[in-house]
Amino acid sequence: MENQELNSDLKKVAALIVTYNPDVKLLKENIKATSVNVGDNYLIVDNGSKNLIEILNTVGKKHVLSLDTNKGIAAAQNAGFRRLQAQSYDWVLLLDQDSVIPEDLLQRMTAMSQFKQSDTGIIAAAFNSHSYVNQGVIEKKNVIASGGLIKVNAWCESGGMDDELFIDFVDFDFDARVLACGYKIYQNTEIVMQHEIGNTIYAPIRGHLLHLGAYHGYFSDHSPIRIYYFYKNFIIVHRRYPEYFNEPKGLFRLSVSRLRKIFLYQRPRGKKFRAAFRGIKDGMRYDPQKDIRFQKMMRQVNEES
CATH class of the missing domain: 3.90.550.10 (Spore Coat Polysaccharide Biosynthesis Protein SpsA; Chain A)
Structure with a gap:
């Protein structure tokens, strides 16, 4: 049965x-x-x-x-x-x-x-x-x-x-x-x-120097476009749902603090830094109250709940 x-x-x-x-x-x-x-x-x-x-x-x-x-x-x-x-x-x-x-x-x-x-x-x-x-x-x-x-x-x-x-x-x-x-x-x-996020690289010494020991020396490298969306969407999602994320620092400060990982990445690091800063800038401009599409989605959620 x-x-x-x-x-x-x-x-x-x-x-x-x-x-x-x-x-x-x-x-x-x-x-x-x-x-x-x-x-x-x-x-x-x-x-x-x-x-x-x-x-x-x-x-x-x-x-x-x-x-x-x-x-x-x-x-x-x-x-x-x-x-x-x-x-x-x-x-x-x-x-x-x-x-x-x-x-x-x-x-x-x-x-x-x-x-x-x-x-x-x-x-x-x-x-x-x-x-x-x-x-x-x-x-x-x-x-x-x-x-x-x-x-x-x-x-x-x-x-x-x-x-x-x-x-x-x-x-x-x-x-x-x-x-x-x-x-x-x-x-x-x-x-x-088994799941990989990006191309895995091993950089234990640099990771330790950058206080990123939690990753055990293994890090995921990404393309500039992927880095742009990571930083932009990180801010957008946290601004949309502050009740679901308990961040000890301001979003801008927290985003900038994460930039140290790019020192571990493969070249072109300069292009990747620029992509990250562009993502942070665009994310900081985002206002969920002015996002008509998002507000429509939330109205549907509220109706369903």
Whole structure:
């Protein structure tokens, strides 16, 4: 009877993978692990990759929703959710192109008592660099998108992902609205997936000198455009939801203090510093009260809650 119930739950779940110029070898590992979890119930939303033909040859056209250009992670996720919602799935497992999940991830998530609770909006996995792995199930205010099992109703009621953010902090912005709708977010830290954020570099000495020892010498390097959105959206999201973030310093001061990480990054560091300062400047100009699109999303959230 338990297996029948579990199989029934699994049929309600589809996986959604967003790709952009992926390493096809790593993508194949991702798809293999995903298929063990969800069978044929997965969708790839491609964000205008140059190697789209390779992706299509790997998985077949029926599994791919191709966007003409890179519309950003948020727009791609929303496009995938709309497709899967139309196919009557109740839950969507979000994955980045370089995430590789355990073979029993979905079985363990759907067996959790929280999966059955009506007010559960997201159940997240931990990833390999988390310091709190194997600490059981914990309630969270924010989790990253990849490895998150998201209730379709929570996505719909919260207004979905914010396309305007493009990339970085899209997930934290979404998490805040999910909570505002009255849902809860859980993370099962005993379910651990492989996940990388940017290109990993090892700089233990410089990291120690810059008082960044919490990263154990490993850091994620990013392109200038990614750095721009990181700093801009960091400020935007914190200004939108100050009640969800307890920052000991002012946002500008905190953003500038994070710039020391760029000293660890690969060249061109000067271009990356300029991108960060431009992001801080644009973020500091942001006023959520004047953001008509955001205010519309919040009105929907308030109506749903």
